[in-house]
Amino acid sequence: MSGAISMKNQWRLVAGIILIIIIVLFAVFNVDSVPVNFGFAVVDGPLIIVILVSLLMGSLITLLVATGSATKKNKEFKQMRAEIDAKGKEIQKAVDATKAGYEQQLTDLRAQLTQKDSKINSLEEELIKKFTVGNPDQPSKV
Incomplete structure (x- = not known):
C-alpha cells in the first residue's frame, strides 16, 4: 500500500x-503591459502579473469554497456517527433486555425440570416400595 x-x-x-x-x-x-480596470481605478501592469493574480484569487476562492464544503460534510459525518452510536446503544440495550428475559425463562424452566425430576424420583420410590411391600415373596422387576 x-x-x-x-x-x-x-x-x-x-x-x-x-x-x-x-x-x-x-x-x-x-510580458506586455496591459491596463486593468477595477471600476474605480485603472492600473497598468505586465500581463503575466495580471494572470498570476487572477490565478491566485481563483485558487483562493476555490480553497475557501472547498474548505467550507469539507467542514460542512465533516460536521454532518460527526452528527451521523453520533446517531449511529446512539442507535447502537439502544439496540444493545434491547438485546440485553431480551437476553435477560430468556435467561430468566431458562432458569424458571430448569427449576420446573428439577421439581419434576424430583417428583418422578419420589413416585418411582413409592412404586418400588408399593410393589416390594405388597408382595415380599416376588422379586422386584425394576
Whole structure:
C-alpha cells in the first residue's frame, strides 16, 4: 500500500513540475503591459502579473469554497456517527433486555425440570416400595 501512495505522490510531483514549467513559459511570452480596470481605478501592469493574480484569487476562492464544503460534510459525518452510536446503544440495550428475559425463562424452566425430576424420583420410590411391600415373596422387576 505504501508503494501505491508513494507512486501517487510522485505523479503529483511530476504534474506540479509540468504545471510550473507551463506557467513560466506563459510568463515569458506575456510580458506586455496591459491596463486593468477595477471600476474605480485603472492600473497598468505586465500581463503575466495580471494572470498570476487572477490565478491566485481563483485558487483562493476555490480553497475557501472547498474548505467550507469539507467542514460542512465533516460536521454532518460527526452528527451521523453520533446517531449511529446512539442507535447502537439502544439496540444493545434491547438485546440485553431480551437476553435477560430468556435467561430468566431458562432458569424458571430448569427449576420446573428439577421439581419434576424430583417428583418422578419420589413416585418411582413409592412404586418400588408399593410393589416390594405388597408382595415380599416376588422379586422386584425394576
